[in-house]
Amino acid sequence: VTIPLLNPEQRWECPNCPQTHVTNDARPHTPFHDCRGLKGLTAPFVTAGRKVKVEALEREDYVGSEMVQTDGDGRPVMSVQTTHDDGTDLAVLAPCATLDATAHQ
Amino acid sequence: MAWSASAIFREFVANCMYQSAGTSFTGLDSDTVNVSLHNNSITPDKDAAVGSTGFNTGVWTTTNEVTDATNWVSGGRALASKTFTTPSSGVVMFDAADLAGGGTVTLAAFYGCLVYDNTISGGTVAKQGTSFHYFGGAQQVTAGTVTIVWHANGLQRITV
Numbered sequence: 001v002t003i004p005l006l007n008p009e010q011r012w013e014c015p016n017c018p019q020t021h022v023t024n025d026a027r028p029h030t031p032f033h034d035c036r037g038l039k040g041l042t043a044p045f046v047t048a049g050r051k052v053k054v055e056a057l058e059r060e061d062y063v064g065s066e067m068v069q070t071d072g073d074g075r076p077v078m079s080v081q082t083t084h085d086d087g088t089d090l091a092v093l094a095p096c097a098t099l100d101a102t103a104h105q
Numbered sequence: 106m107a108w109s110a111s112a113i114f115r116e117f118v119a120n121c122m123y124q125s126a127g128t129s130f131t132g133l134d135s136d137t138v139n140v141s142l143h144n145n146s147i148t149p150d151k152d153a154a155v156g157s158t159g160f161n162t163g164v165w166t167t168t169n170e171v172t173d174a175t176n177w178v179s180g181g182r183a184l185a186s187k188t189f190t191t192p193s194s195g196v197v198m199f200d201a202a203d204l205a206g207g208g209t210v211t212l213a214a215f216y217g218c219l220v221y222d223n224t225i226s227g228g229t230v231a232k233q234g235t236s237f238h239y240f241g242g243a244q245q246v247t248a249g250t251v252t253i254v255w256h257a258n259g260l261q262r263i264t265v
Contacts, residue, residue, distance in 0.1 A: 060242030087248030
C-alpha cells in the first residue's frame with residue numbers, strides 16, 4: 001500500500017502588519033518576517049485566524065557596550081512575545097558577543 | 106551579582122583559537138555547538154579559568170540551567186547552518202540559523218545562554234564555552250514556542 005506523505009498548507013498572518021505567508025511543512029515551525037508594525041523587528045507570524053497579541057518587550061537592563069537588537073526607533077528590544085489563549089510564545093532577540101582586539105591598553 | 110553583559114570567553118581564544126592539542130576540538134564548523142539556557146542566579150565571567158567555562162562547570166552547572174522536559178532538555182540544542190565570514194575590513198563573524206525549541210515548551214525565567222562546543226571531550230574542560238549572551242531581562246514561555254533570533258551581526262563578532 002502506498003501512503004502519500006502530505007504536507008498540509010499552513011496559512012500565516014501578522015496582527016501588527018498586512019504581511020501574510022504560506023508554508024507546507026508538517027514539522028512544528030514558526031516563520032518570521034521583518035514587521036512594519038513593530039518598527040522593523042524580526043517577529044513571528046501567527047496562524048491565520050487565531051486571536052493573539054504580538055508585542056515587543058523592551059530590554060530591562062542597561063545596554064552599555066552590548067551590541068543589542070533595536071527597533072526602527074533605536075529602542076533596545078529583548079524579545080517579541082506572542083500571547084495566545086493558552087500560553088505564550090517567545091522570540092528572544094539575542095545580543096552579539098563581541099571581541100575588539102584593536103583597543104590599545 | 107547576576108547577568109550584566111554578553112562576551113566571548115578569553116579562554117576560548119587562548120585555547121581553541123590558538124591551540125587544540127588533546128581537546129578533540131576540530132573547529133566550530135565541524136564540531137557540534139550547543140546552546141543552553143540559564144537563570145539569573147549566576148554571574149558569567151569572560152575571564153573565568155578554562156576549567157570553569159564548560160557546560161556543567163563553574164557557574165554553568167545544570168543547577169542553574171533552565172530546561173523543558175521534552176523540547177529543550179538539559180544540555181540545550183545544537184546550532185545549525187553555522188557560517189564563518191569576514192563581512193568587512195578587520196571583522197570576523199560567526200553566525201548560525203536562529204535556534205528554535207523542538208516543539209511546545211514551558212520554560213521558567215531564563216536570562217541568557219551559554220554557547221559551547223559539545224564535541225570537546227579532552228583537555229582541561231569538556232564542552233568548553235565559547236561565549237555567553239545576556240538577554241537583558243527575564244524570558245519566560247508557557248505552553249508555547251521559543252526561538253532565539255541571533256543578531257544580524259552574528260553570534261560572535263571579532264574585530265582585529
